[in-house]
Amino acid sequence: SRDDPKGRPTIFSGLPPLRSARWISIGRLDFNTSGLLLLTTDGQFANRMMHPSSQIEREYLCRVRGRINKDVLEKLRQGMLLDGYLARFCGIQKTNSEHHKGSNQWYQVVLREGRYREVRRLWQLVDCTVSRLIRIRYGTLVLPKKLAPGQFLELNAARINNLAMQ
Template sequence: MNTVTQKSEKLQKVLARSGLGSRREMETLIESGVVTVNGETATLGDRITLDDRVTVKGKAVRLKSELDMPRRVIMYNKPEGELVTRRDPEGRRTVFDNLPRLKGERWIAIGRLDINTSGLLLFTNDGELANRLMHPSHQVEREYAVRIMGQVDDDMLARMRDGIMLEDGLARFSDIQSVGGEGINTWFHVVIMEGRNREVRRLWESQGVTVSRLKRVRYGNIFLDKRVKAGEWVELTQAEVDDLSGLAGLQSKSVNFGPNDQVPSGRKQRGRRPVHAIRRRR
């Protein structure tokens, strides 16, 4: 391919698209000085074409164009007790232990859940998609089911809708709905537009009540499939991947199920499921 006709792109964007991690992870990698472009140490802001020679920690990287890389997304039902990290120094279980293997790529988590939170986690092989769905500028909704211990009144709910000043800035729920129960088994569904650390728990705790269970049930327009049990995953349909891509402002791309993408031993992939309608609570 002639470099004259190629469009240059930011280095971290190309590395993310090539399956090395999220764009933010690639920026950190570049800043650490382990990435080279044509034999020179790379810096943030560098732009490259697919004809450039790139290495990471001394290993050559196969750069991929958008057409080379089918966009894939899987839904994982995270159980409590698992960490959203690739490796844990203490040897604790991680969400990546249960995911299907990819050849020449790796799964990138779209957002995080803390160790005591369960439910919907999305993973993709497309770093640009992950970056856009996580970035606050795209205002992607995250919906959680929350079990509360303590007395909840209308004034408390109004304060959390209007906004509470936490240690890292103003936080609010864009929607709160009571879904039943009483006493120590009172449940609510809440919606937030960003993914700050423990934000849902901290908002409730600022009102003097305790979150005894927390489960994510929706990310953007994707709802947790009730057929997917804790610790299992399912690949999204092409229509669902297209919906997510549109939400992130990206064009659709075909899904290609490779022969080397194997389900880990002891796990089974559920059948591909129909697209869920987007529900909106008022």
Template sequence: MKTNKRTPFRAPGGAVEAPAGGRPRRGAGRNQPLPAGRAPDAGDDLPDAAEAAPKPAPRRQGKPQTGRANRGNIGRNGKPLIEAKPERLQKILAQAGVGSRREMEEWIAAGKVSVNGEVATLGQSVIPTDKVKVGGRLINIRFTGAGARAPRVLMYHKPEGEIVSRDDPDGRPSVFAALPRMRGGRWIAVGRLDFNTSGLLLFTTSGELANKLMHPSSELVREYAVRVLGELTDEAQQQLLKGVELEDGPANFSSLTDAGGEGANKWYRVSLFEGRNREVRRMFEAVGCTVSRLIRVRYGPFVLPPQLKRGRCHELEEAEVKALMRELGAPKAAPKP
């Protein structure tokens, strides 16, 4: 009679895991450590007391002690994994996703940041082995370098009816509730979309990268699909391309094309190189038209994927993020004479 012997899966390193539906056979994985948090029972095969309590290895003298949150740049020998020069504290905190560089400067000036147990000062520099705390919480600081990991970047399809803020007095739904949770950092929104605007919204864990993506010097185009109530005459279209006067200064579209539609609802595709508050809506209102629906479909090199449903997000691969950072860091080509 044949017997069907099931072989337990042997994980990397030799640890034996239980087959689906049960625990390992007695004797399989003998003298293996118990899973964390489980007390031994009568059926466990335990080593002798002398083997169960090995003597701790002597600690090397002079080995730098690093906090758990700062181990991203530190190897087992206590030395940095990457060759990193000292960098300004506010820049490092921004790269860690704690907030923008300006916010970090304000927090440092307010005494909310400490380095190695001492209150930090503006202009202070730090190295990978330093312990940096914000409000008493240890921060996972990461330095740029050949061995550094790229920050994380998300594309999110924001639906209408969500606010781009963590704190809302009216208790409206927040876009941050739909994002993946993380430890040792936080998601930073690249710009904003109005409560009633949907479409592409970017997030990153790096305040430095978020600032580059938003800064006018990066010259990243924003493209929108706009549904308009009312007739947009040829004269009004030329006015929007040439420029209209708003309460916070002149504004104009870099492109405006007809995208079809019937009756009172007409669709247009518009693009511009800035992102002032409700700018697209206010520009159409300036020529006597009301925007009934607004969708951002592009931000710089990012295009809203057709398969990305509302309320869902897509994370970029590390190689894609590094390519983006190289592109943002490259000098702009000089205009042709």
């Protein structure tokens, strides 16, 4: 959101000012989630990218604590009821992260809709806790590994058109 209830700076605080338009966030990242966030000044494009009917994939890297076995993974793939709708990961894969330590395990998960805290809440339904969550892909756009937190890239017309055609 544009304003944080606790007065903390938001993503909009560090963006270049615009004269005749305003920045629109395509999707959201909660305060405890990092990674790829798309911004635009085109409201129609933003709506197309976010609307559930678009089925655009969002991929996350999650550090998870809990007992995870084949049955748990199958439940996450098949889906469970969350707020009255079937929520599921359309892809889930354990990663060979160099950060793997102790009881935490890293997984890459893919969603086609981005509902409120859906990744964390799905893991909670199988008695697991997400301690780190990073969005690494939105549609065809992958977060560059060398892009530091707070940095941004401006997309050229070809990449924007590629995203829009999904």
